[in-house]
Amino acid sequence: MSIHIEAEKGEIAETVLLPGDPLRAKWIADHFLENPKQYNNIRGMLGFTGTYNGKKVSVQGTGMGIPSTLIYCHELINEYGVKNLIRVGSAGSYMKKVKINDIVVAMAASSTSGINAARFPGANFAPTANFQLFTKAVNFAAREKINIHAGNILTSDAFYEDDAEDYKKWAKFGILCVEMETAGLYTVAAQYGVSALSLLTVSDSMVTGESLSSEEREKAFSEMIKIALNIL
Ligand SMILES: O=P(O)(O)O[C@H]1O[C@H](CO)[C@@H](O)[C@H]1O
Ligand SMILES: O=c1cc[nH]c(=O)[nH]1
Numbered sequence: 001m002s003i004h005i006e007a008e009k010g011e012i013a014e015t016v017l018l019p020g021d022p023l024r025a026k027w028i029a030d031h032f033l034e035n036p037k038q039y040n041n042i043r044g045m046l047g048f049t050g051t052y053n054g055k056k057v058s059v060q061g062t063g064m065g066i067p068s069t070l071i072y073c074h075e076l077i078n079e080y081g082v083k084n085l086i087r088v089g090s091a092g093s094y095m096k097k098v099k100i101n102d103i104v105v106a107m108a109a110s111s112t113s114g115i116n117a118a119r120f121p122g123a124n125f126a127p128t129a130n131f132q133l134f135t136k137a138v139n140f141a142a143r144e145k146i147n148i149h150a151g152n153i154l155t156s157d158a159f160y161e162d163d164a165e166d167y168k169k170w171a172k173f174g175i176l177c178v179e180m181e182t183a184g185l186y187t188v189a190a191q192y193g194v195s196a197l198s199l200l201t202v203s204d205s206m207v208t209g210e211s212l213s214s215e216e217r218e219k220a221f222s223e224m225i226k227i228a229l230n231i232l
Contacts, residue, residue: 002075002079002080003071003075004042004043004045004071004072004075005039005040005042005047005060005072005075005076005079005080006039006040006041006042007039007040007047007049007080008039009080011037011039011049011080012039012047012049012058012060012076012080012082013049013056013057013058013082014056014081014082014083014084015055015056015057015058015082015083015084015086015232016057016058016059016060016076016082016084016085016086017057017058017059017060017086017087017088017225017228017229018059018060018061018062018069018072018073018085018086018087018088018089018181018185019059019061019062019087019088019089020061020062020063020064020069020089020090020180020181021061021217022044022045022046022061022063023046023061024061024088024221025046025047025048025059025060025061026046026048028048028059028088028225029048029050029059031222031225032052032225032229033048033049033050033051033052033057033059034050034051034052034054035050035051036048036049036050037049037050039058040060045060045061045062045063045072046060046061047059047060047061048060052229052232053229055232057229057232058082060072060076062087062181064159064180064181065157065180065181066111066113066115066155066157066180066181066183066184067184069181069184069185070115070184070188073085073184073185073188073189074188077188077189077192077194078192082194083194083195084130084133084194084195084196084232085185085189085194085195085196085197086133086196086197086198086199086228086231087181087182087185087196087197087198087199087200088199088201088221088224088225088228089179089181089182089198089199089200089201090179090200090201090202090203090204090212090217090221091104091153091177091178091179091200091201091202091203091204092167092177092178092179092202092203092204092205092206093176093177093202093204093205093206093207093208094154094167094170094171094175094176094177094178094206094207095171095176095177095207096207096208097149098149098176098177098202098205099202099205100202100203100204100205100208100210100212101201101202101212102147102148102149102201102202103141103146103147103148103149103199103200103201103202103223103224103227104148104149104150104151104153104176104177104199104200104201104202105129105134105137105138105141105148105149105150105197105198105199105200106129106150106151106152106153106182106186106197106198106199106200107128107129107134107150107151107152108126108127108128108129108151108152108153108186109127109128109152109153109154109155109182109183109185109186109198110152110153110154110155110170110175110183111127111154111155111156111157111183112154112155112156112157112158113155113156113157113183113184114157115183115184115187116183116187125187127155127182127183127184127185127186127187127190128186128190129186129196129197129198130189130195130196130197132195133195133196133197133231134150134197136231137197137199137227137228137231138150140227140230140231141227144226144227146223146226146227148227149176151174151175151176152173152174152175152176153175153176153177153178153179153182153198153200154170154175154177154178154179155178155179155180155181155182155183155184156178156179156180157180159180164206167206167207177200177202178206179198179200181198182198182200185198186198197231199224199227199228200224201221201223201224203216203217
């Protein structure tokens with residue numbers, strides 16, 4: 001048991017899917033895992049372990065933003081020996097070609113977070129995806145004819161930006177979409193020598209103003225989950 005996770009040692013798999021929303025963790029466990037067993041309810045941040053095609057896999061909610069996500073990743077890696085961390089999140093599109101329900105595989109994550117600026121004063125750390133997981137995801141999507149975008153994304157500390165036009169500056173530099181965790185995830189994975197990948201489904205568009213409802217957001221992510229579970 002760690003401070004925020006009440007699982008016994010051995011109850012969590014080496015590969016963990018990480019949605020921000022704990023109810024999405026339950027939905028994934030209920031719909032995709034064989035024999036799912038809940039191992040965490042501290043703070044309602046649900047975690048489950050089951051199998052997928054016979055392979056042990058866990059799914060753990062992280063909450064929203066880098067600080068919350070780092071708590072769960074730190075404990076999963078250091079207290080439970082987790083080796084592969086795969087975020088399955090939602091994101092807001094910054095480009096016209098990145099449409100609602102499209103999947104983005106994050107090669108790298110730019111960020112407005114101060115976490116690495118404080119760690120590496122006067123320098124920039126580049127949080128990047130694990131190459132093997134990234135390649136497997138891209139190849140699986142190609143085989144299954146699932147359309148994906150791959151590239152740089154933005155991990156923001158703010159969901160509600162002051163300036164609704166700010167996204168245009170990031171889009172000019174190739175940023176596909178915005179979310180709130182990946183730069184933290186890629187950094188903590190690098191810090192402890194484990195593998196991480198972020199898969200994102202577009203739930204909102206800054207370009208068109210479209211948006212999925214919270215119910216659709218919770219459940220509309222089947223193709224992304226399929227990719228995550230098939231790169232184990
Ligand atoms: O859907 P999740 O995984 O929570 O991800 C996105 O949704 C939340 C904001 O609504 C932030 O956590 C953002 O990164
Ligand atoms: O617009 C969005 C959608 C999901 N997540 C974000 O951080 N922003």
